[in-house]
Amino acid sequence: MSRAPFDAIVALHGARVWRVCRALLDEPDAEDAWSDTFLAALEAYPRLAHERSIEGWLVTIAHRKAIDVLRRRARLVVGEVPERIAPQRGRDLDLARALAQLPERQREAVVLHHLGGLPFVDVALALGSSADAARRASSDGMRRLRHLMGGSDG
Amino acid sequence: MAEPIDDIAAALPAPRLDALRATLAERAAASGLLDVAYRSLETELGSLLLASTPEGLVSVTFDGDHPDATLERLAVAVSPRVLEAPARLDDAARGLARLIDGRARRFEGRLDLSLARGFGRQVIEQLQRIPYGETRSYAQVAASIGSPRAVRAVGTACRRNPLPIAIPCHRVVRSDGQLGQYVGGVEAKRRLLGLESGAARGEREAEAMPE
Numbered sequence: 266m267s268r269a270p271f272d273a274i275v276a277l278h279g280a281r282v283w284r285v286c287r288a289l290l291d292e293p294d295a296e297d298a299w300s301d302t303f304l305a306a307l308e309a310y311p312r313l314a315h316e317r318s319i320e321g322w323l324v325t326i327a328h329r330k331a332i333d334v335l336r337r338r339a340r341l342v343v344g345e346v347p348e349r350i351a352p353q354r355g356r357d358l359d360l361a362r363a364l365a366q367l368p369e370r371q372r373e374a375v376v377l378h379h380l381g382g383l384p385f386v387d388v389a390l391a392l393g394s395s396a397d398a399a400r401r402a403s404s405d406g407m408r409r410l411r412h413l414m415g416g417s418d419g
Numbered sequence: 420m421a422e423p424i425d426d427i428a429a430a431l432p433a434p435r436l437d438a439l440r441a442t443l444a445e446r447a448a449a450s451g452l453l454d455v456a457y458r459s460l461e462t463e464l465g466s467l468l469l470a471s472t473p474e475g476l477v478s479v480t481f482d483g484d485h486p487d488a489t490l491e492r493l494a495v496a497v498s499p500r501v502l503e504a505p506a507r508l509d510d511a512a513r514g515l516a517r518l519i520d521g522r523a524r525r526f527e528g529r530l531d532l533s534l535a536r537g538f539g540r541q542v543i544e545q546l547q548r549i550p551y552g553e554t555r556s557y558a559q560v561a562a563s564i565g566s567p568r569a570v571r572a573v574g575t576a577c578r579r580n581p582l583p584i585a586i587p588c589h590r591v592v593r594s595d596g597q598l599g600q601y602v603g604g605v606e607a608k609r610r611l612l613g614l615e616s617g618a619a620r621g622e623r624e625a626e627a628m629p630e
Contacts, residue, residue: 268499270455270490273441275502283434299434302442306445307452311499360431380431402459 271310275303280322282400284380285327288364289372294334301330324381325391328373370394371406378403453588454498458489458505459483460512464521464584464607469508469515472497475498475529478581481603496534515584521614524551534581538569542576552615556594558616578602583615584611 282302286295305326313322364372368379370392378399388399447453455477457498459472466483469476470493472489477497480489494501505512510528535543541564561573571591577588583602589611593599601608 267491267495270501271499272457272490272502273487275443279436279439280434282429283439287431287434288584292589296435296439296442299439302451303443304446307447307500307502320479402477418598 268311268313274310274323278320279303281320281380281382282323282327285324286331286377288360288370288376288380289328289331290334294338295331298327298330298334298397301333302327305330318333318387319379319392321333321383321387324377324383325387327383327406328377328391360410363410366413367409370402371409374399374402375406375410379407393416422618439448440503441506443592444476444502444507447500447502452500453502453504453507454500454505456502456507457486457493457514458503458508459486460515462516464519464610465605466617467515467584469511470496470501471511472509472531472533474531474533474583476508476526476582477531477534477581479515479585481583481607514605518531521618524618530582530585532581535576537581538566538572539576539579540579542573543580543586543588546577546580546586546588546591549586549587552618552620554592554612557591557599558594574599587611590615 277301283295283299286298286302289295290298302323305310306323313319364375368374373392374388377383377391378385383391385396387402388403390398392399392402396404434479444453446626448456451473453473455470457468460467460483461470465481468478468483468486468489469478470478472529474500476499478489478493480486482489487625490501514523514528518526529593530544532540542560544545545564559572559578560577561567561569566572569586573591577591578590578600580602583589589601589608591599592612598608599607
C-alpha cells in the first residue's frame, strides 16, 4: 500500500489542526504551532503505520505542539513577554481565555474531541485514560465552557 | 468521528491556509524534508505540472489543472513528502516557458532523470543529443543506441519521457514523415517543431546574408 502525497493530507486536515492550535494559542503562536505540527508529521509520514488514523495522529501532534508553545511562554519571565500587536477583541479571545480556565484534563478532552474531532477512544489514547473518563471530562469541560462564555456572548 | 461543535469552532478566526502552507513548504525545504516540490504552469501548450526533487526538475506533465493522479504517482515513485512549493520551481518554470515561446534552445537548469530507468533512460539520454530544429525517426533513435529492432520500444520510451519539452522527445517522428504520438497531444508537438524549424531556418538565413 502506498502513501497519499503529503500535500493532500495538509489540504484535508489543515483546518482541523488550526482549530486545535488556535483554541489554545493566540494567532502568531497558533501559526507557529500549525507549521510545527505539519513539519513533525512530514518527517514521520513515510514511516507512519498504515492502520493509524491520520486525523487522530495529527490532532495529537497539534495538541502536543500547542502545549509546548504554552510551556515556552509560561517560562518567560513576566514583563519579558515579547511585544505583540494588540490582540483583536472577540469571541476567539473569550474562547481561549475560557479554555485556559478549565482543569487540564477537561481542556484536553474538549480540544481533542470538539475541536480536533477525535472520537473518545482516540481522546482516551492521547490522554492515557479510559474512553468513559475522556467522555466525562469532555462533557464536564463543555458545560463549564458554556457557563464561562455565556456571560460575554451578547 | 465527532463534528466540532459549531459555536465553539465558529468562535475561532479562520486560518490563512495559503500563507500557512507556503511557510510550511519553506520550512520543509530548509529542513531537508521537501522531497518533491510541485507547481502548475499555464502555457500555450496547456496547463503543465512541474515537479522537482533536490536534484533538479524530475517530472513535467500536461495535467497542471488536474494534478492529483500525477502527484499520487510521484508519491509512490519518489517520496510521499510532496508539497506545493511554487517558489522552488520558479527557475524551472522560467526555463520551460522560454523553450515554449522560442526564447531558448535548451533547458537551462538541473534535471533529475531518476524516473527513467533501464532502456527508457538510454533513450531519453539519446534524445538530449538531437539538435534544436532537427528531427530523428524512431528507427534512427533505435539504431543510434545499438538496438535497431527496438523501434516500438523507443516509441514507448518517448511517450514515457518524464521530462517532455525539457528533453526533446517531440523531435522524434515517424519514418514516413508523420508526426507520431506525443504525450502532450499531436498539436503540441506540431507547435514545438514548427517553432524550432522556423527559428532554426531564420538563423540559417541570417547567417547566409552578407553583412
